[in-house]
Amino acid sequence: MLRYTIRRLGASALVMILITMITFAIVQLAPGGPAILLDEQLSQQDRDDIRANLGLDKPLPVQYYRWAKALLTGDLGNSYMEREPVSHLLAQRLPNTLILAGAALLLAVAVGIPAGILSAARTHSWWDYSFTFLSVLGISIPTFWFGILLIILCSVNLGLLPSAGMYTLGAGNQVGDLLLHMVMPALVLALSPLAEIARYTRSSMLNVIKLDYIRTARAKGVVEYRVLFRHALKNALIPVVTVIGLLLPHLVGGSVIIEKIFAWPGMGRLAADAAFKRDYPVVMGITVVIALVVVAGNLTTDLLYGCLNPRIRWE
Amino acid sequence: MNQAVQLANAAPEPRVESLWRQRWKRFRRNRLALIAGAVLLLLHLVVLLGPSLYHASPEAVAPLNALKSSSGAHWLGTDELGRDTMARLLYGGRISLAVGFAAMAISVGLGTIVGATAGYFGGIVDMVQMRLTDALMSLPTIFLLLVILTVFKGGLVTVMVVIGITSWMGVARLVRSEMLQSKEHEFVEAAVALGAGQLRVLRKHVLPSAYSSIIVAATLGIARAILVESALSYLGLGIQPPTASLGNMLTNAQTYLWTAPVQALWPGLLILLAVLCFNFLGDGLRDALDPRMKR
Numbered sequence: 001m002l003r004y005t006i007r008r009l010g011a012s013a014l015v016m017i018l019i020t021m022i023t024f025a026i027v028q029l030a031p032g033g034p035a036i037l038l039d040e041q042l043s044q045q046d047r048d049d050i051r052a053n054l055g056l057d058k059p060l061p062v063q064y065y066r067w068a069k070a071l072l073t074g075d076l077g078n079s080y081m082e083r084e085p086v087s088h089l090l091a092q093r094l095p096n097t098l099i100l101a102g103a104a105l106l107l108a109v110a111v112g113i114p115a116g117i118l119s120a121a122r123t124h125s126w127w128d129y130s131f132t133f134l135s136v137l138g139i140s141i142p143t144f145w146f147g148i149l150l151i152i153l154c155s156v157n158l159g160l161l162p163s164a165g166m167y168t169l170g171a172g173n174q175v176g177d178l179l180l181h182m183v184m185p186a187l188v189l190a191l192s193p194l195a196e197i198a199r200y201t202r203s204s205m206l207n208v209i210k211l212d213y214i215r216t217a218r219a220k221g222v223v224e225y226r227v228l229f230r231h232a233l234k235n236a237l238i239p240v241v242t243v244i245g246l247l248l249p250h251l252v253g254g255s256v257i258i259e260k261i262f263a264w265p266g267m268g269r270l271a272a273d274a275a276f277k278r279d280y281p282v283v284m285g286i287t288v289v290i291a292l293v294v295v296a297g298n299l300t301t302d303l304l305y306g307c308l309n310p311r312i313r314w315e
Numbered sequence: 316m317n318q319a320v321q322l323a324n325a326a327p328e329p330r331v332e333s334l335w336r337q338r339w340k341r342f343r344r345n346r347l348a349l350i351a352g353a354v355l356l357l358l359h360l361v362v363l364l365g366p367s368l369y370h371a372s373p374e375a376v377a378p379l380n381a382l383k384s385s386s387g388a389h390w391l392g393t394d395e396l397g398r399d400t401m402a403r404l405l406y407g408g409r410i411s412l413a414v415g416f417a418a419m420a421i422s423v424g425l426g427t428i429v430g431a432t433a434g435y436f437g438g439i440v441d442m443v444q445m446r447l448t449d450a451l452m453s454l455p456t457i458f459l460l461l462v463i464l465t466v467f468k469g470g471l472v473t474v475m476v477v478i479g480i481t482s483w484m485g486v487a488r489l490v491r492s493e494m495l496q497s498k499e500h501e502f503v504e505a506a507v508a509l510g511a512g513q514l515r516v517l518r519k520h521v522l523p524s525a526y527s528s529i530i531v532a533a534t535l536g537i538a539r540a541i542l543v544e545s546a547l548s549y550l551g552l553g554i555q556p557p558t559a560s561l562g563n564m565l566t567n568a569q570t571y572l573w574t575a576p577v578q579a580l581w582p583g584l585l586i587l588l589a590v591l592c593f594n595f596l597g598d599g600l601r602d603a604l605d606p607r608m609k610r
Binding site: 011014015018019022023026027029136137139140141142143144145146148149151152155156163249250252253254256257260261271272274275276278279280283284286287290291294295298 | 446447449450451453454455456457458459461462463464465466538542545546549550551552562565568569572573576579582583586587590591594595598
């Protein structure tokens, strides 16, 4: 287990280094370097001064080293548009994104796993076929359009749910109000992870149900729901845990679009707006932080997987 | 017994069917994939020929005629600037399909090159390329896209290239794993023994085993690329107005949900139809080309 842990840690660190390098390299590809993005009306002299000030006249490896060193101390640079440190902007927005992503993940797991078990238990039933169709539909529907349809239905026609933001203005920040605002965005964000989790649960359950120990349990006369939930589920869920880890990027990535539709003041919307305004320190900062969140999430799943799977624990 | 012999003799010689014929037979049995293929064919025809039959400019602005519902002159009504929604749908659909195919070609090309060289040569080539693939895969693609689009301005070609170069990783992994298996075949060893060069062996003997998986991945890749394009355009980072794309039509429509919700229906439906069909077609192809993968 110790060796496994060390190996996973090393791999995660390597991935982080590569991601910072890639992000850094892309911004360097800007014609004329990043400084040219600042303002198109600057004279050449101004530009040279800015480049010297920001250290952009130094060789690339030196620049990367400086940037990465600053990153390690939590300094992500300053936003061009907001004139504020990127880390401050992030500190305001990240919790909102995590609340939304957490709710969506909860929803996806709570609905996806039972749905998958049910369709594995009743293969080739009416439920199973409609489930398969729905899961393809779930990954084919453009999320932002699904969001817009929900707004038309729930806000425009029925007037049930608020269509934008996190809280009603001036109503104080009530939890109930937050939950109401969260229903639609969480549902839309959960859609594709839900479909994915359900599909994996189904196929994993089908693999386990074929095994001898399940037949033995049935032969002993154990009730069917006990066979499914007590005997089969334990083993079937092991691969599902990994999938949930792999869905983390989906959730965080999905938040970019979902936060835009529902005007949710989170990090995804901050990133999209910053990209639109070419505020590249913000985009770079967010990308690095997101990468960190995702890599940490994957590491946790890997370690959790190690704990759940005795074959790895024993190694 | 005599009868049995006669029967056996009378039975027609078993016809040996070619591999592709067997595959076509398997594919034909999948009703859903067949329908999806037909719908896609129709969709391409409509989008390609439509603009020359339906005479309305997708960009002609007529503010006095804004947000009208459907009529003889404007089949699906007009948007907030009085532009014809039907014409914009046709042109937007063209862009979506074009981006889908171009981005897919780039990502499949890149992915195949990376995956094939990594899998075939192994060693340090494999190590470096796969670590890079892992790193790129662990970052949500949308952020990679955001970083690139912060630096480069959106537009048709940019969007095609950017989606292509951010989505090859899955193909690379797939092709690599196929390579690892197929390079162990004896006919590969035979080709090497006969003195064929490395690249020739790779191209002519090892890579063909991966063709069916590549075709499937490409079909599903088109679906993905169409979705990503629409999302980028929705965010204002993809196809730039006034050029119509299904994504930026929805951005505009969202502003007028309370007055003209129907305008938000059509672009989304068209995206859904195209993506759904490519996904069903891809699933059908997978079952037909590679029975092992059948779920």
